[in-house]
Amino acid sequence: MSLLLENVKKSYREPDGSILPILDIKRFELQEREQVALIGESGSGKSTLLNVISGITAADSGKVTIAGTEIASMAEVVRDRFRAERIGFVFQTFNLLPAFSALENVLLGMSFSRKKPSRDRAKELLALVGLEHRLHHHPKQMSVGEQQRVAVARALANQPKLLLADEPTANVDLANQETVLHLLRDACAQHQISMLLVTHSQEVARQFERVETLSDFNQVHAKV
Amino acid sequence: MNTLTIAWKSIRQRRLASLLTALSVALGVTLMISVLVINSVIDRMFNQTASGYDLIVGPKGSALQLVLNTVFRVGAPIENLPYRYYTELKKDPRIEEAIPFAIGDVTQKGGFPIVGTIPRYFALEYIPDRHFRINADGKFLPGTWDSVIGSVVAKQNNWKIGDEFQLIHGSAEGGHVHDEKFKIVGILAPTGTPNDRTVFVNLRGFYQVSGHEKPLEEAIRREAAFFGEKVDEEKLKALIKDNAAHDHHDHSGHDHAGHDHSVPDAQKEVTAILVQMKGDRLRGFTTIKFQSELKEGNQAQAVNPIQQINWLMTNIVGNIRTMLIVLTSLIIVVSGVSIFVSIYNSMSDRKREIAIMRALGAGRNTVFTIILSESVLLCLGGGILGIILGHGLVFIAAPIIEARSGLLINPFAFNSIELILLPVLMVLASLVGFIPAMTAYRTDVASTLSD
Numbered sequence: 001m002s003l004l005l006e007n008v009k010k011s012y013r014e015p016d017g018s019i020l021p022i023l024d025i026k027r028f029e030l031q032e033r034e035q036v037a038l039i040g041e042s043g044s045g046k047s048t049l050l051n052v053i054s055g056i057t058a059a060d061s062g063k064v065t066i067a068g069t070e071i072a073s074m075a076e077v078v079r080d081r082f083r084a085e086r087i088g089f090v091f092q093t094f095n096l097l098p099a100f101s102a103l104e105n106v107l108l109g110m111s112f113s114r115k116k117p118s119r120d121r122a123k124e125l126l127a128l129v130g131l132e133h134r135l136h137h138h139p140k141q142m143s144v145g146e147q148q149r150v151a152v153a154r155a156l157a158n159q160p161k162l163l164l165a166d167e168p169t170a171n172v173d174l175a176n177q178e179t180v181l182h183l184l185r186d187a188c189a190q191h192q193i194s195m196l197l198v199t200h201s202q203e204v205a206r207q208f209e210r211v212e213t214l215s216d217f218n219q220v221h222a223k224v
Numbered sequence: 225m226n227t228l229t230i231a232w233k234s235i236r237q238r239r240l241a242s243l244l245t246a247l248s249v250a251l252g253v254t255l256m257i258s259v260l261v262i263n264s265v266i267d268r269m270f271n272q273t274a275s276g277y278d279l280i281v282g283p284k285g286s287a288l289q290l291v292l293n294t295v296f297r298v299g300a301p302i303e304n305l306p307y308r309y310y311t312e313l314k315k316d317p318r319i320e321e322a323i324p325f326a327i328g329d330v331t332q333k334g335g336f337p338i339v340g341t342i343p344r345y346f347a348l349e350y351i352p353d354r355h356f357r358i359n360a361d362g363k364f365l366p367g368t369w370d371s372v373i374g375s376v377v378a379k380q381n382n383w384k385i386g387d388e389f390q391l392i393h394g395s396a397e398g399g400h401v402h403d404e405k406f407k408i409v410g411i412l413a414p415t416g417t418p419n420d421r422t423v424f425v426n427l428r429g430f431y432q433v434s435g436h437e438k439p440l441e442e443a444i445r446r447e448a449a450f451f452g453e454k455v456d457e458e459k460l461k462a463l464i465k466d467n468a469a470h471d472h473h474d475h476s477g478h479d480h481a482g483h484d485h486s487v488p489d490a491q492k493e494v495t496a497i498l499v500q501m502k503g504d505r506l507r508g509f510t511t512i513k514f515q516s517e518l519k520e521g522n523q524a525q526a527v528n529p530i531q532q533i534n535w536l537m538t539n540i541v542g543n544i545r546t547m548l549i550v551l552t553s554l555i556i557v558v559s560g561v562s563i564f565v566s567i568y569n570s571m572s573d574r575k576r577e578i579a580i581m582r583a584l585g586a587g588r589n590t591v592f593t594i595i596l597s598e599s600v601l602l603c604l605g606g607g608i609l610g611i612i613l614g615h616g617l618v619f620i621a622a623p624i625i626e627a628r629s630g631l632l633i634n635p636f637a638f639n640s641i642e643l644i645l646l647p648v649l650m651v652l653a654s655l656v657g658f659i660p661a662m663t664a665y666r667t668d669v670a671s672t673l674s675d
Contacts, residue, residue: 051670056583077587084585091673095580099237104225111225112585154584 002162002194003030003053008062010045010052022048024219025062028212030162035188035195037205040214046198049214050164053196054087055079067161084112088155088193090184092167094147096139102126102150103135109157125153129183145176152183156191163188165197169204181207227590231597234577238570245559245566246606252556253610253645254617259548260639261618262625266541268351269417270533276348277323277498278511279526281305281313281518287525291532294325294496296418297337301327305524306447307492313499318510321500323348326430328495329391331423332401336377338391338423340430341365346372348500350415361385362410368429372410374420383408389423391433404433431487440464443491450523463488499526557652563602564656567595571663578664579672592665599657600650607649611642 010023022045030036040046051057053064055071064071067086071079096105103122110117126132129149139147148168155163165184169177181204188195197208205211235242282290285302292298307324314322326340343364346356358364358372362385365372373383383389388405406425414420430436438446441464448455501511511528518526578591586594619635 047674048670054583056673057670077589080582080585080587082585083583087585089583091580091583095576095583095673097233097577097580099233104233107225108230108581109584111230112581112587112590117225158585 002032002034002067003028003196004063004065005029005053006063006065008052008064009060010048010057011060021220023052023059025049025217026219028217030194030196032194033189033192034210035185035208036197036210036212037208038196038198038212038214039200039202039205040198042200044214045218045220046214047166049218050089050166050196050198053162054089054164055083081113085114085158086161088158088160088163090148090151090155090163090165090168092170094139094144094151094171096147096150096154098139101136101138102131102142102146102153105139105150106154106157109154113158115158122153122157125156126150128156128187129153143176145172145179148172148176148180149183152180152187156187156193159191160193163193163195165195167199168197169199169201177204227593228597228601230581231594231601234574234594235598235601238566241566241570242602245563246602246609248559248562249556249603249606249649250610250613252552252559253607253649254613255555256549256552256645257611257614257639257642258617258621259545259552260641261615261633261635261637263545263548264637264639265416265633266545267537270537270541275352276350277321277500278507278528279499279501279515280529281322281497281499281524281526282495284523284525287527288532288536290496290525290527291529291536293327294498295529295533297327297339297422298418301495304493304495305497306443306450307489307494308447309450309524310494310497311489313497316514318502318514319499320502321348321498323498324427324494325496325498326427326436326494329393329402329433331377331381332390332392334377334381335392336374336381336421336423338425338430340425340427342427345424345498348498350417350419354415356415356419357413358410359385359413364410365424365426366409367407368426368432369404369406370409370426370429371406372412372424373408374412374422375414376420377423378411383411385409385411391425393435400435402433402435404429431492438491438493440488440491443488443493447490556649559606560603560652560656563599563653564659566602567599567657567660568663571595571660574664575667575672576675578667579669582667582669583673588665591667592661595661595664596654596657599660600653603649603653603656604646607646611645 005025005028008023008025009021011019011021014020038046048057052059053066055064055074059072062072066082069082071082074082097108100108103119103126106122106125107117107119110122123132123135126135129152131146131149131153134142134146139150142150148171163184168184169180172180184195184197185207187193197204199205280290280294282294283303283305289299289302293301310322310324313319321344323341323345327337329338330336331338343366346358346364349355362372363370371389377383385408387408389408390405391402393400393402406429412419441460444460444463445455501507501514503510515526515528518524581591582588615635618633622633622635625633
């Protein structure tokens with residue numbers, strides 16, 4: 001099993017002191033090499049769920065197990081390294097560093113794991129996403145679609161076990177939506193990576209064999 | 225890609241701001257290096273110049289003035305001592321060497337100080353273990369009208385061996401020009417001391433310059449008064465009569481080369497006497513005893529130049545140096561604060577970048593180190609640039625300072641304080657980088673990424 005959530009709860013404290021529950025998930029699992037689209041409306045806790053899975057945000061209670069390792073009990077520094085080495089992240093807004101070229105952005109993705117960053121591998125990954133001719137271009141010099149492809153290459157940099165994609169096609173045009181989605185799916189299939197893709201688009205979700213709706217397994221129905 | 229590379233990338237991204245902050249550090253360090261190099265030269269000059277002799281004997285008055293005038297050729301002499309005092313002092317069995325100095329005139333060209341002395345002066349060390357060197361065919365004042373000039377004088381006045389010059393009584397502007405001419409027979413190699421800016425003439429010639437000898441009667445009365453003796457009026461009259469014959473001979477407007485006019489000792493005076501005591505182990509004791517003996521009398525004083533220079537260094541030069549170092553240190557601290565302001569202001573723009581790195585797996589310590597590295601790189605970069613610029617500035621200024629002051633400056637002389645400058649800058653960088661680095665450390669990844 002690649003991902004298992006058990007009795008995961010997460011809530012935030014409001015400025016007035018009241019508690020606002022966001023997540024209350026009894027069980028959610030993702031098999032190895034499985035690709036799942038998770039549908040949720042805006043504010044339904046999708047991003048919080050991804051943050052809890054990746055260890056960016058700690059759950060209030062419950063277990064988050066990735067590739068057999070329970071991450072909630074890890075010390076923060078160990079969790080950070082685990083995230084660097086086992087989890088790939090693709091963001092809606094790409095989140096490339098503007099001062100870095102495409103190649104450097106991919107190398108940056110490798111910089112926080114224990115393995116030595118490999119320029120050859122970074123080049124291979126950029127070739128995989130069709131950007132072998134744009135290695136030294138900076139984000140500003142690239143189209144939106146190209147930027148998202150760099151983000152995909154960066155997410156694959158450390159050969160993760162789990163790839164989390166947060167609305168990866170929301171900011172790209174229709175033509176590039178297809179490209180990015182195929183890239184993600186093919187790369188994950190090729191490298192045996194499980195993928196949890198969060199989207200609000202039914203059209204995107206339809207391309208996945210397994211589609212889940214967050215409100216179906218999140219006991220908190222309040223819209224956030 | 226390591227932490228330093230990431231920090232460097234960030235610095236390059238904010239090129240202008242980074243350059244300006246590094247430049248402000250460089251400016252502070254440049255000033256400090258200049259102060260240190262100049263200070264070490266002044267330090268060396270003041271501390272090493274008065275060597276080769278133990279005491280300066282001169283008329284009663286300001287000890288510091290005596291040293292400044294005799295050693296550094298600055299300011300006016302206190303008064304003069306009778307030549308007889310010098311000849312008697314020379315006989316003291318405790319004294320190894322006594323060198324008379326007659327200071328007062330300047331050269332017509334360049335206004336360099338003239339020192340009338342004897343060739344033995346050049347046998348003394350001018351700084352510890354260093355002896356005067358002269359050009360290959362040069363001589364140390366063998367003849368009455370011979371002169372040896374310092375390297376700066378030669379360079380600035382473009383004077384060569386065989387050139388002749390006249391002395392001016394008083395200042396170079398508006399002083400009385402003596403008719404007698406001295407011939408240059410030697411040019412000293414650079415010493416880095418005030419000797420480089422001095423023109424040495426043979427003491428015999430100095431006395432024979434018209435107007436340098438005191439009127440006989442006045443001289444004899446002054447000398448008698450100095451030694452507390454009674455003037456023998458009969459003898460004085462006879463002497464004046466004898467001397468009258470010599471006075472009919474006109475000194476002015478003729479060439480003195482080849483013949484001397486001896487001046488009676490009574491008409492000669494010295495400004496100071498450099499004294500080297502005998503002995504080795506007990507030399508210090510003998511010097512102090514001799515010094516206190518002179519103190520008891522009313523005629524002269526013996527001054528230890530090192531003590532006076534130390535006083536000057538501690539109370540005046542030292543304070544100025546400390547003030548300059550404090551001032552330049554403050555400039556560096558202000559530059560450090562500008563680094564803090566620059567990095568801290570950029571933090572709000574970079575919060576997202578830090579959150580992205582954290583999301584990619586960078587630990588809190590990693591982002592803390594990245595920001596701290598930026599501060600260290602800016603400080604060190606600025607510091608190294610400042611050291612280069614500082615020495616460069618001294619390199620450019622050295623010939624100008626040398627020409628004006630005679631100070632020999634080695635622009636690449638490394639001061640030991642420079643060794644601790646970079647570690648100090650690193651500490652400063654760590655201090656100013658700490659708060660921005662803590663801001664990075666505390667970045668809330670989830671909320672920053674969701675903004």
